[in-house]
Amino acid sequence: MTLRLYDTATRSVRDFVPREAGKVGVYLCGLTLQAPPHIGHLRSGVNYDVLRRWLLAHGLEVRFIRNLTDIDDKILVKAVEGDLPYWSIAYANELKLTAAYRALNVLSPTYEPRATGHIPEMQQLIAKLIDTGHAYPAADGSGDVYFDVLSWPAYGTLSNQSPTDMQPAGDAPDRCKRDPRDFALWKGVKPGEPADAYWPSPWGRGRPGWHIECSAMCWRYLGAEFDIHGGGLDLTFPHHENELAQSQAAGLPFARYWVHHGLLNIGGAKMGKSCGNSLDLAYVDSLGVRPVELRYYYAAAHYRSVIDYSEDALREAAVAYRRIEGFVQRATEQIGAGQLGAVPTAFAAAMDDDLNTSAALAVLHEAVRDGNTALTGGDDVTVRTALGQVRAMLDILGVDPLDPAWTDGGGADDLRAVVDSLVALALEQRAQARSRRDWSAADAVRDQLKQAGVVVEDTPHGPRWTIGEQN
Template sequence: MTVRLYDTATRQVADLVPKTPGQVGIYLCGLTVQSAPHIGHLRSGVTYDVLRRWLQHREFGVTFVRNITDIDDKVLINAAAAGVPFWSLAYANEQVLAAAYRSLNVLPPTYEPRATGHIPEIHQLIEELLAAGHAYQAADGSGDVYFDVATYPEYGQLSGQRPADMQPAADGDPRGKRDPRDFALWKGGKPDEPVEACWASPWGLGRPGWHIECSAMARRYLGAEFDIHGGGIDLIFPHHENEIAQSRAAGLPFARNWVHHGLLNLGEAKMSKSEGNVLDLAAVAALGVRPVELRYYLASPHYRSRMDYSDEALTEAAVAYRRLEGFVQRATERVGQVAPGPVGAEFAAAMDEDLNTPQALASVHELLKEGNTAYADGDDDRLRAALAGIRAMLAVLGVDPHDPAWRAAGRDDQLRGVVDELVALALQQREAARGRKDYAAADAVRDQLKQAGVVVEDTPHGPRWTINGQ
């Protein structure tokens, strides 16, 4: 079997051919931690986590690198506004991001480097570009070092733009640039910036530009050439265009494939802190949506599609997941624990063809119908097969209800534990009433639970309950 992905560079779906057979190296541009993450950011984490899980299911070894940009203009501005050191703000937001990823069952990366931890590698790459004639130090005494776009004829190919049509790079004083499109590799320290945000360099005190850090860290952890570079479509230009230019100008083959995911929009604009139109995990929880249901929602559309957020769409996804979860629970109660089995052929074909999760999920829900029929017919063999298949496919998507990650202690789980105990107490009272043949009292307990949204179903193994029948 061959996994096929859409390559932004060639603009076509093609076979993934790893540099090293059986091994895939992935570099995902992580967040700039100037603020806490919102669910638009988390779509990226879920998307590439699903890709990673599918490649591992296809028995590829995966080295997954996701960086943290912890020094940047926005970090410095927000830290100054908050009256805290830049590193304090960055670290606090990084911890919030890590907790958000954990809550959505995003596997930890193989490596998660920070930009500030790789200053020597960044210096080395800049020195190589200077030696090759692709970079220059500004003549204005600022200490800035710029990439010379005119020396790289292929500039603009990834984004499909002509350099003549590009806007100036707004990352340095244009008076120090040979060409307005030249972008900063190193930024000289400014008098109004904190001294702790500067590092010694051959060009004076300063800090790295945004783009150079990713090229340096990708080489450090994946080598001169690796298989997949990922990120949102908003990073194609200028970030990824600049990464290609500086890396290949330095003689690095760099990424063999470029994979970009669509954005999550709120209204007509992408979800963005600067636009003030964001939703975080707390806002989603306030809607009564659990992290596993949010993950299901984020993984359901094709990764390259634009997502237009609405409360209704999120709720519909949560209900769809609860149907699957309810089946897994009912089937397990009937036949006992069943390990995930092989995924369905249609599911595999969909995932192999550019990670087509909508088509893959359609096959999951078809198997759900078969499983429900087997449950109703009392056919335990068919029920076990359906349960094993559904669990396997949901595991690839990171939403298997039996995954221990979803049982990790958290506020929602603690609340569910309290609910469990209260419902169990009510059911004990119901059973006691039935034991003394006070059926009116037993029915009254069941009706009171139903009014509270708890539906009780009597089974051969005893009563089971669900919230709103899900």
């Protein structure tokens, strides 16, 4: 295959060669479930969904793992503050995350493991690290176990920094550690934390550290070595650096490619609950922007670029998508939906160039312009070719308007069904008024719909309506 990806480990764009012919293993670091997802989190799901779809388009069998961190310091703090079981907080947020991904047409992972389901694998890895001298139980009897950073000479290579320049890990008191940069693999029971948040272990009752969770789940579902490890750029250090060190120190070759996406910032700062600047899907919906348009907004930027969120940029992306959608609707009315065509060579070249969706979208918009010209000229042959190509490109990006995920599924289906019924009733009243030549009544219905944000366009195939400005 011809795909090239930027590999954080080598800091270069490299030819992607699967470890096993015809098969690809991908691990995406999922969310820590201490809070509902915001649109910064959801960029990750969309970016790696596009990667997955492009790998599938290359004819590869993709095993896609996206984990859930359902035991963590932040979750336990919220459990104590709210006097709730820690697992109830994690599960409630898991349901919200699943609904958000479904609303954005993100393909379900092959497996979506929870950290708490893999305690035995974590303990096996920790035992290997202790046996090989790369980890040690705390000498104070706390039950903590730490990775010995200085025992692993390659530590820091992924994030391109020297251990001498690193800050203390900060995940436990330094008095328990040989070196402040050592990080926790296992955390002994602590007073004041939920009594059910612990498991038995050779080192005493406790729970896993954050980093060992992902190493164990990668090992369980993808084996000792796999193709692509993904996540946000902010996870490069310490999370992915620690994953790499502990996995390789335990004898696992681990990931062959490290692929990181840029963040979605707001006002120049990282979006986050703790910063008080997070926006969710409900907020985007309040702007009149649909999930498919938010997905297009994500895809329009290169996955490694930083997106500085603004309402203007989001609305511009929505308008751009509606133009594409308008062509698909008009072409479908004229010649039928047809089949997905082949993606243009220029689109494939852009996607193979480190998933350059910005360049790929330029090819898409050119195809839409050609299709619109053919529609105006009544050239059905060209329209059919353009429609097949446009839908194929949109399918790779996950935003084909005719995809059942948008027409029959998604988080807003029930509301859409109600709107469909109400608009259909209004259009029937308008049709009756027109049939009796009561033009003022017909215009009144159309104006009322327009005031409600519904734009009606009369076509040779009957009235067609859309939500938002007509383009």
